[in-house]
Amino acid sequence: LKDPLLILEENVSINIAEMEKKIPLVLDTIEKSISTLFEADGPHQNTESLNVRLLELAGNISTDLTKVRTKLSARLDKTVRTISTLKARIASLGCLGxxxxxxxxxxxxxxxxxxxxxxxxxxxxxxxxxxxxxxxxxxxxxxxxxxxxxxxxxxxxxxxxxxxxxxxxxxx
Structure with a gap:
């Protein structure tokens, strides 16, 4: 009998791992977009101001991604604890459940x-x-x-x- 809770736990772990793999791709896409912006607009008269805004934007994005990763990790931990609790309950039921x-x-x-x-x-x-x-x-x-x-x-x-x-x- 395949343990449905184990399957759920594996799927959640896989989904989170896949999301974590996408974070560097998102950052790379943002970096390419910024480079394209510079190339398309040519030299800016107020480059220093633009650089400061871009650095702030990058910092905000990095902070947001860190928060998302922390929330995903917390959700995974909570899911793992819930699965463990359910496994214990099911085990106590034997086949009755x-x-x-x-x-x-x-x-x-x-x-x-x-x-x-x-x-x-x-x-x-x-x-x-x-x-x-x-x-x-x-x-x-x-x-x-x-x-x-x-x-x-x-x-x-x-x-x-x-x-x-x-x-x-x-x-x-």
């Missing part, structure tokens, strides 16, 4: 009982729901078999996320 899931020991499982697929299609079906095929620990494997037989009868196929790698079986 997820519709259609059941818990065996400390692992969560979901059975798609009306879907009859081969292993590859079952794997794809799970991935389309942001899940993976079951990979029960050895201690849980027999409990899982018993749960499926007791709940759904012995006529249902259950695909696990293992595959043959030469002479041994491994989890995907």
């Amino acid at each position: 997820s519709e259609g899931f059941f818990s065996l020991s400390t692992q969560c499982f979901k059975m798609f009982k009306d879907v009859k697929l081969n292993w590859a299609d079952a794997k794809s079906h799970c991935e389309s729901h942001d899940l993976i095929l079951a990979e029960p620990s050895d201690a849980v494997a027999l409990d899982l078999r018993k749960y499926v037989v007791d709940s759904y009868g012995g006529s249902h196929r259950v695909w696990l996320g293992g595959y043959a790698d030469g002479s041994k079986w491994v989890w995907q």
